[in-house]
Amino acid sequence: MFVRHLTLQDFRSYESADLELTSGVTTFVGLNGQGKTNIVEALGYLASLSSHRVAQDAPLVRAGAGQAIVRAAVLRDGREQQLELEINPGRANRARLGRSPLTRPRDLLGKLRTVLFAPEDLALVKGDPSERRRFLDDLLVARQPRWAGARADYDKILKQRNALLKTARTAADRQAALATLPVWDSHLAKVGANLVYARLRLLRDLQPYLQLAYDEVSAGQSDARTSYKSSMYDELADQLAAGEVPDVGELEAGFAKTFEQQHRAEVERGQTLVGPHRDDVVLQLGSLPAKGYASHGESWSFALGLRIAAFQLLRHDLGTDPVLVLDDVFAELDAGRRRRLALMVADCEQVLITAAVGDDVPDSLTGRTFTVTLGQVKADDD
Numbered sequence: 001m002f003v004r005h006l007t008l009q010d011f012r013s014y015e016s017a018d019l020e021l022t023s024g025v026t027t028f029v030g031l032n033g034q035g036k037t038n039i040v041e042a043l044g045y046l047a048s049l050s051s052h053r054v055a056q057d058a059p060l061v062r063a064g065a066g067q068a069i070v071r072a073a074v075l076r077d078g079r080e081q082q083l084e085l086e087i088n089p090g091r092a093n094r095a096r097l098g099r100s101p102l103t104r105p106r107d108l109l110g111k112l113r114t115v116l117f118a119p120e121d122l123a124l125v126k127g128d129p130s131e132r133r134r135f136l137d138d139l140l141v142a143r144q145p146r147w148a149g150a151r152a153d154y155d156k157i158l159k160q161r162n163a164l165l166k167t168a169r170t171a172a173d174r175q176a177a178l179a180t181l182p183v184w185d186s187h188l189a190k191v192g193a194n195l196v197y198a199r200l201r202l203l204r205d206l207q208p209y210l211q212l213a214y215d216e217v218s219a220g221q222s223d224a225r226t227s228y229k230s231s232m233y234d235e236l237a238d239q240l241a242a243g244e245v246p247d248v249g250e251l252e253a254g255f256a257k258t259f260e261q262q263h264r265a266e267v268e269r270g271q272t273l274v275g276p277h278r279d280d281v282v283l284q285l286g287s288l289p290a291k292g293y294a295s296h297g298e299s300w301s302f303a304l305g306l307r308i309a310a311f312q313l314l315r316h317d318l319g320t321d322p323v324l325v326l327d328d329v330f331a332e333l334d335a336g337r338r339r340r341l342a343l344m345v346a347d348c349e350q351v352l353i354t355a356a357v358g359d360d361v362p363d364s365l366t367g368r369t370f371t372v373t374l375g376q377v378k379a380d381d382d
C-alpha cells in the first residue's frame with residue numbers, strides 16, 4: 001500500500017500542509033526543527049493511533065489551536081480510501097473512513113499500515129520493559145487490528161483488579177473486601193492468557209526475520225534473538241523463555257496458579273503482579289543480553305533489525321507492503337550500514353525518509369525530495 005496524499009491541519013508546527021506523494025522513495029530534507037519528523041509522526045498516528053514521541057495528544061495540536069486533523073488517501077491494490085482523524089485533546093478523537101464517520105477511532109486500525117523507525121527506537125534495546133511491550137502489542141495490532149480491543153479490555157480489567165487490591169490493603173475487613181477477587185482473577189486470566197499467547201506466537205513468527213535483518217544491517221552473523229520474560233510462576237516462565245508456546249488453556253491455568261502464589265504479595269502491595277503488563281522481552285545477541293552489553297552501534301542495529309523484521313513479517317502476512325518510514329536513520333549509520341540498508345529497502349512499495357543532511361542518504365535511493373523549512377513543505381520538482 002502507499003499514501004498518495006497527506007493533509008495536515010494544525011498538526012504540530014503545521015497550520016496546514018498538503019502533500020502529493022508517490023510510491024517509491026521520498027526524502028524530506030531540512031535543517032533541525034523544521035518539521036520533518038512532524039510529517040511522518042502524523043502518518044504514524046493515523047496508522048496506529050499513537051505517536052512514537054509522546055504519550056499524550058496535546059503536543060500534537062499546534063500551539064494555540066483546538067484540534068488537529070490528519071487526512072490521507074491510501075492506495076491498496078488500485079483501490080483508494082480516505083482516512084481522516086480529528087485529534088481533540090481532552091475529548092474523544094473522531095475518525096472517518098471515506099465519507100462515513102466511524103463509531104470509534106479504533107475502527108481505522110488496519111486501513112493504513114506503517115512501520116516507523118526513529119532514533120527513539122534505541123529505547124527498544126536500552127529502555128524499560130514497557131518499550132518492548134509496546135513494540136509487541138503495536139505489532140500485534142498492525143497484524144490483526146482486533147487485538148486493540150483485547151488490549152483495551154485487559155487494561156480495564158487490570159484497573160478494576162488493582163483498585164480492588166488497593167482497597168483491600170487498608171480495609172478493616174480484608175476478607176470481605178476481597179470477596180469479588182476471584183471474579184477479577186478469572187477475567188484477567190482469560191484475556192491475559194490470550195494476549196500472552198498472541199505475543200508468544202508473534203515472537204516465534206518474527207524470529208527468522210529478525211535474525212536475517214540484523215545480519216543484513218550489520219553484515220555479520222550475530223544470532224540476534226528474543227526471549228519472552230514472563231511474570232508467571234517459575235517453571236512456566238522458564239518454558240516460555242525457552243520459546244515454547246503452550247495453548248491458551250494452559251496459560252489461563254498458569255495465571256490461576258501464579259495468583260495463588262502471589263496472593264499475599266499482591267494484597268500487601270495493592271497491585272496486580274502477574275500478567276502481560278509485567279512481562280518483558282529479552283533481546284539477545286548470541287548468549288549475551290543486548291541491554292547492558294551491546295555497543296551503541298549494535299544496539300542501533302538491533303532496534304533497526306526489529307523494525308525491518310516487523311516490516312517483513314507484515315509484508316508476508318498482509319500480502320501488501322506497509323509504508324516504511326525511516327526517520328533520521330542514515331546520519332547514525334556508517335557508510336557500509338547505509339549502503340546495506342538502502343539495498344534492503346529499495347524494493348519496498350513506499351519509503352519515506354527524513355534527513356537533516358541530504359547527502360547522508362545513499363544516492364542509490366533516488367526518489368523525490370521535499371524540502372522542509374519552518375513548517376512549509378515543497379517538492380523539489382515543483
Ligand SMILES: Nc1ncnc2c1ncn2[C@@H]1O[C@H](COP(=O)(O)OP(=O)(O)OP(=O)(O)O)[C@@H](O)[C@H]1O
Nearest residue numbers: 012013032033034035036037038059061062063356
Ligand atoms: N504543538 C506544536 N505547536 C507548534 N509547534 C510545534 C508543536 N510541536 C512541535 N512543534 C515545533 O516543531 C518543531 C520540531 O519539528 P520536527 O520534530 O518535525 O523537526 P525535524 O525537522 O524533524 O528536526 P530534526 O532534524 O532535529 O529531527 C520544533 O520547532 C517545535 O517547536
Ligand SMILES: [Mg+2]
Nearest residue numbers: 036037328354
Ligand atoms: Mg526529526
